[in-house]
Amino acid sequence: MKAICFYFQIHQPFRLKRYRFFDIGNDHYYYDDFANDDIITRIAQRSYIPAAESLLRMIDESKGKFRCAISITGIALEQCEQYVPEFIDVLKKLADTGKVEFLAETYAHSLASLADPEEFALQVKAHDEKINALFGVKPKVLRNTELIYCDDLAPQIAQMGYKGVITEGAKHILGWKSPNYVYSSASAPKLKMLLKNSKLSDDIAFRFSNPEWESYPLTADKYIGWIADTPADEQIVNLFLNLETFGEMQSRETGIFQFLEALPRFAAEKGIDFWTPSEAVAKLKPVDSLSVLHPISWADEARDTTAWLGNKLQNEAFQKLYSVAERVRLCDDRRIKQDWNYLQASDHFFYMSTKHLDDGAVHSHFSPYETPFQAFTNYMNVLADFIVRVEEQYPLSIENEELNALLTTIRNQSREIAELTKEVESMRKNVEHYNEERKLREAVKEEAPAAKKAAPKAKKAKAAEVKTEAECTPAEPAAPKKRCCRKKKEA
Amino acid sequence: MFGWEFPPHILGGLGTASYGLTKGMWECGDMDITFVIPKPHGDEEKGFAHIVGASQIPIAWRDVNREYVENRIGHVMDPEFYYQLRSNIYADFNYMRTNDLGCIEFSGRYPDNLLEEINNYSICAGVIARSIDFDIIHSHDWLTYPAGIHAKQVTGKPLVIHVHATDFDRSRGNVNPTVFNIERDGMLHADHIITVSNLTRRTVIEKYGIDPAKVTTVHNAVEPLSEELLNVQANKPKEKVVTFLGRITMQKGPEYFVEAAAKVLKNNHNVRFVMAGSGDMMDKMIALAAERGIADRFHFPGFQKGKQVYEMLKASDVYIMPSVSEPFGISPLEAMQMGVPSIISKQSGCAEILDNVIKTDYWDIDAMADAIYSIVTYPAMYNQLREDGLAEVNQITWDKAGAKVIAIYKQVMNR
Numbered sequence: 001m002k003a004i005c006f007y008f009q010i011h012q013p014f015r016l017k018r019y020r021f022f023d024i025g026n027d028h029y030y031y032d033d034f035a036n037d038d039i040i041t042r043i044a045q046r047s048y049i050p051a052a053e054s055l056l057r058m059i060d061e062s063k064g065k066f067r068c069a070i071s072i073t074g075i076a077l078e079q080c081e082q083y084v085p086e087f088i089d090v091l092k093k094l095a096d097t098g099k100v101e102f103l104a105e106t107y108a109h110s111l112a113s114l115a116d117p118e119e120f121a122l123q124v125k126a127h128d129e130k131i132n133a134l135f136g137v138k139p140k141v142l143r144n145t146e147l148i149y150c151d152d153l154a155p156q157i158a159q160m161g162y163k164g165v166i167t168e169g170a171k172h173i174l175g176w177k178s179p180n181y182v183y184s185s186a187s188a189p190k191l192k193m194l195l196k197n198s199k200l201s202d203d204i205a206f207r208f209s210n211p212e213w214e215s216y217p218l219t220a221d222k223y224i225g226w227i228a229d230t231p232a233d234e235q236i237v238n239l240f241l242n243l244e245t246f247g248e249m250q251s252r253e254t255g256i257f258q259f260l261e262a263l264p265r266f267a268a269e270k271g272i273d274f275w276t277p278s279e280a281v282a283k284l285k286p287v288d289s290l291s292v293l294h295p296i297s298w299a300d301e302a303r304d305t306t307a308w309l310g311n312k313l314q315n316e317a318f319q320k321l322y323s324v325a326e327r328v329r330l331c332d333d334r335r336i337k338q339d340w341n342y343l344q345a346s347d348h349f350f351y352m353s354t355k356h357l358d359d360g361a362v363h364s365h366f367s368p369y370e371t372p373f374q375a376f377t378n379y380m381n382v383l384a385d386f387i388v389r390v391e392e393q394y395p396l397s398i399e400n401e402e403l404n405a406l407l408t409t410i411r412n413q414s415r416e417i418a419e420l421t422k423e424v425e426s427m428r429k430n431v432e433h434y435n436e437e438r439k440l441r442e443a444v445k446e447e448a449p450a451a452k453k454a455a456p457k458a459k460k461a462k463a464a465e466v467k468t469e470a471e472c473t474p475a476e477p478a479a480p481k482k483r484c485c486r487k488k489k490e491a
Numbered sequence: 492m493f494g495w496e497f498p499p500h501i502l503g504g505l506g507t508a509s510y511g512l513t514k515g516m517w518e519c520g521d522m523d524i525t526f527v528i529p530k531p532h533g534d535e536e537k538g539f540a541h542i543v544g545a546s547q548i549p550i551a552w553r554d555v556n557r558e559y560v561e562n563r564i565g566h567v568m569d570p571e572f573y574y575q576l577r578s579n580i581y582a583d584f585n586y587m588r589t590n591d592l593g594c595i596e597f598s599g600r601y602p603d604n605l606l607e608e609i610n611n612y613s614i615c616a617g618v619i620a621r622s623i624d625f626d627i628i629h630s631h632d633w634l635t636y637p638a639g640i641h642a643k644q645v646t647g648k649p650l651v652i653h654v655h656a657t658d659f660d661r662s663r664g665n666v667n668p669t670v671f672n673i674e675r676d677g678m679l680h681a682d683h684i685i686t687v688s689n690l691t692r693r694t695v696i697e698k699y700g701i702d703p704a705k706v707t708t709v710h711n712a713v714e715p716l717s718e719e720l721l722n723v724q725a726n727k728p729k730e731k732v733v734t735f736l737g738r739i740t741m742q743k744g745p746e747y748f749v750e751a752a753a754k755v756l757k758n759n760h761n762v763r764f765v766m767a768g769s770g771d772m773m774d775k776m777i778a779l780a781a782e783r784g785i786a787d788r789f790h791f792p793g794f795q796k797g798k799q800v801y802e803m804l805k806a807s808d809v810y811i812m813p814s815v816s817e818p819f820g821i822s823p824l825e826a827m828q829m830g831v832p833s834i835i836s837k838q839s840g841c842a843e844i845l846d847n848v849i850k851t852d853y854w855d856i857d858a859m860a861d862a863i864y865s866i867v868t869y870p871a872m873y874n875q876l877r878e879d880g881l882a883e884v885n886q887i888t889w890d891k892a893g894a895k896v897i898a899i900y901k902q903v904m905n906r
Contacts, residue, residue: 020857020860020861021755021758021759021860021861021864021865021868022754022757022758022860024758311875312871312874312875312878313871313872313875315871316869316870316871316872317871354847354875354879370850371846371849371850373849373862373865373872373875373876374849376865376869376871376872377861377862377864377865377869377872380865380868380869380872381861381864381865384868
C-alpha cells in the first residue's frame with residue numbers, strides 16, 4: 001500500500017517600486033503596481049487557473065480518489081483578490097470538493113520563524129483566519145515559509161495545535177534514511193514530519209522538459225512506475241511543488257498538464273492512493289524521530305537558509321526589519337500593518353543573494369533587480385521610510401516596555417473615564433430627577449434647600465477627569481497624548 | 492613592443508596597462524620582450540623587458556667614442572647597443588633636428604607638437620626594427636601605430652595593435668579626423684587587434700569598419716599592491732568621503748558626479764565629495780558645485796600622483812567613476828584593491844568583468860545618488876562590497892591577460 005501526497009504552493013510577493021533615498025519621508029507608497037498586476041495576472045492565466053482546473057477535473061474523473069493540498073500565502077491571496085478574483089473562485093470550487101486540503105503557513109511568506117516567535121504565531125493565526133474566511137476550512141498541517149524547519153520551531157508548532165509539519169527531505173539531515181516515511185520531531189514527539197521527496201519532485205519541476213535528461217521524455221506511466229518500484233514498505237511519496245511549475249516553469253507546450261491529469265489513472269492501475277497531508281499524518285505512524293539542529297529549507301543546493309540570510313546585506317536588512325517588530329505590533333494603524341506584512345516577504349531577501357553558478361541563476365531569474373546591491377539599496381530605502389513612519393507613531397526615545405506600560409495606562413484610563421462619565425450621567429439624571437421632584441414638591445410646599453447638595457458631587461467627578469489627564473501628560477510626547485485627548489472626546 | 496608611457500613616469504592608465512601586460516606576459520615564460528618608449532628616465536623596472544628609449548636611438552651618424560656614449564646615455568642604454576643601432580641607420584636624417592649623438596629629443600608626454608613626435612618616433616622604429624631580431628610587433632595605442640606599421644613594412648613581421656582607447660571615447664563622438672585616420676590606418680595594417688573591452692571592440696568594428704574576426708578583447712588587470720601602499724596612513728575626516736579620481740574632462744562625466752552629490756547632500760549632510768585630478772573641465776565643475784550650493788562639501792584637491800592617490804583612496808568610503816565612455820578604466824580596480832566600494836558607469840569596459848561594484852548609467856544621477864547614499868548609510872552594503880570586491884579584484888591578474896595575448900601571437904604567427 002502506497003500513497004502519493006501532493007502539495008502545491010502558491011505565492012507572489014508585492015514587488016517594490018524603484019524607491020530612491022530622497023523619497024524617504026516623502027513617499028509612503030512602496031509597490032510596483034504595474035509589475036505586480038502584470039506578473040500575477042500572467043501567471044494566473046498561464047498557470048494557476050489552468051492547473052487548478054486540471055485538479056478539479058482530476059478529482060472529478062477519479063471520483064474523489066485524487067486528493068491534494070494547496071498552500072497559498074496571505075499576500076498572494078490579497079493579490080489575487082485585487083487582480084485575478086476569478087482564481088479565488090476556482091480555489092473555492094476546489095475547497096468545496098472536500099478533497100483539497102489547505103495548509104497553514106505564514107501570512108506574509110515571511111522568515112519570522114527565524115527571528116521572532118511571537119510574530120510567527122501571529123502570522124500563522126492571521127493566515128488561518130483568512131483561509132477560514134475564504135474557504136471555510138481550518139488548516140491542520142503547517143507549511144512554514146519555504147519549508148523552513150528546525151528543532152527549535154517544533155515545540156511552538158505543536159503547541160499551536162498542528163498535527164504535522166511539512167519540510168524538505170534534506171540529504172544532510174536524512175543521511176541514509178528515506179524521505180518516504182513519516183517521521184516525528186525530536187523536540188516535539190507528537191508533531192509528525194512529512195518530508196519532500198526532492199528527486200521525484202524536481203523531476204517534474206526542473207527536469208520534465210529537459211531534452212538532455214536521460215529520462216526525457218517523462219510520461220505519467222513511467223513516473224508512476226518509479227513510485228511503484230520504491231521498496232514495498234515505503235508508504236508515502238511526498239511531492240511538493242510550486243503550482244506555477246504547471247504552465248509557467250514548464251510551459252503548456254511541454255505537455256505538463258496532460259502529464260498531471262494522467263497521473264491518477266496510472267496510479268489507480270498500480271494501486272497507489274492519493275492522500276492529503278493530514279490524512280498521511282493521521283494514518284501513518286512515525287518510523288523514527290528526526291533531529292534538525294540548524295534550519296533547513298527547500299531552496300538552493302545547500303537546502304538551508306542562506307538563500308535569504310547568506311550574506312551581510314541580507315542579514316543587515318533582516319535585522320533592521322525585525323528590530324521594529326514589537327513597535328509595529330503595538331500600533332494599530334492599518335497601513336503600517338499592511339506594509340509590515342508586505343515588507344516581510346522572504347522574496348525581498350532572496351533578491352539580495354550574491355550566490356553564483358546555478359543557485360545564482362535561480363536568484364536572478366526571479367529578481368526584478370539587476371544586481372543584489374540594487375535590491376538591497378531599494379529595500380533599505382523603503383524600510384527606512386517605514387521605520388520613520390513607525391517612529392512617528394511612537395518615538396524611539398521610549399523603551400518598548402515603558403511604551404507598553406503607558407499604552408496599558410492609557411487604555412485603563414479611558415476605561416476609567418468611560419466609567420466616570422457613566423457615573424456623572426447617572427448623577428445628572430439623579431439631579432434632574434431630584435429637581436423635578438423638588439419642583440413638584442415646591443409647587444406643593446414652596447420649600448428651597450435640597451438642590452445645593454447635588455451640585456458639589458458633580459464637580460467632584462469632573463475633578464477626577466482633569467486629574468487623569470494631568471497624569472498622562474508629562475511622560476507622553478506628541479502622539480500618545482493626542483490619542484489620549486481623542487479618547488476623552490469620544491468618551 | 493611600442494609604447495608611449497611606462498611607470499613610474501605615467502600620465503594616465505596607458506602606462507600602467509602596458510607595464511602590467513608586459514610583466515604578465517613575461518611571467519608566462521619564454522618571452523623576450525623589447526619595449527620601446529619615447530623617453531626613459533633610467534628608473535624603470537627592467538627585469539622583465541629590455542627597455543629602449545627612442546630618444547637614444549641614433550638616426551644620423553655621429554662619430555662618438557665609447558666613453559662619451561657611456562657618459563651621456565649609459566644610465567639608460569648599453570653603449571654596445573648604441574653602436575649596433577647606429578650601424579642600422581637607413582637614410583640620411585641630418586636635416587632633422589638631432590643632437591650630438593644623432594638622436595631626436597622626445598618629451599615623452601603629450602605636447603602640442605604631438606603629431607611631430609609621433610612621426611619622429613616612427614623614424615626611430617625603423618632603426619630599431621632593423622637592429623634586433625624579433626617575431627612579432629605589438630603597438631600600444633594610436634601614438635605608436637605609425638611606428639608599428641613602419642616596423643612591419645621594414646621587416647614583414649606580423650603587427651598586433653592594442654587599442655587602449657579610441658578617439659570616440661576621448662571626444663564623446665566629435666572625433667579629430669587626423670587622429671581617426673592614424674587609428675584606422677593602424678587597424679587596417681594590423682594582423683590582429685586587441686581591445687581592452689567588448690565596448691571598445693564594438694567601437695572598432697562599428698566605427699572603424701574593421702573585420703570582427705581580427706578583433707579580440709583582452710580585459711586589463713591590476714598589479715597586486717605592495718604592503719607599503721596597502722598600509723598608507725591617511726587622515727580620515729569624520730564625515731563619509733566619496734571620491735572621484737581622474738582627469739576632469741568630458742570623457743569622465745564629472746558633471747554627473749556633481750549633480751549626484753547635490754542630490755545626496757539634500758538629504759544627508761554627513762558626506763564630503765572629492766574630485767581629485769585636473770583637466771579642461773575643472774573650472775566649470777567648480778562653478779557648477781558653487782551654483783548647486785554645495786561648494787562647502789565638494790572639494791577639488793587637484794592632481795594627485797604616486798602615493799597621494801593611495802592616501803586619497805584610503806580616506807575614501809566610496810569611489811565613483813561616472814565615465815561617459817571608458818574603454819576599460821583601471822582605477823576602480825585599484826580602489827577595490829584598497830578596499831573602497833566602487834560605483835562605475837555601465838559605459839565603462841571594466842563593468843564587463845566586475846560583479847561586486849554598483850553599476851549605473853552615467854546619466855542616471857538618481858541611481859548614482861541612491862547608490863552613494865546606500866553605501867554611506869548602510870554598513871552592510873559597505874562591508875559586503877568591500878570584502879567581496881577585494882576577493883574579486885585579487886583574481887584579476889595580468890598573467891591571465893598575458894596568456895591570452897600570447898595565444899593571439901601564436902595564432903597570428905602560424906597564419
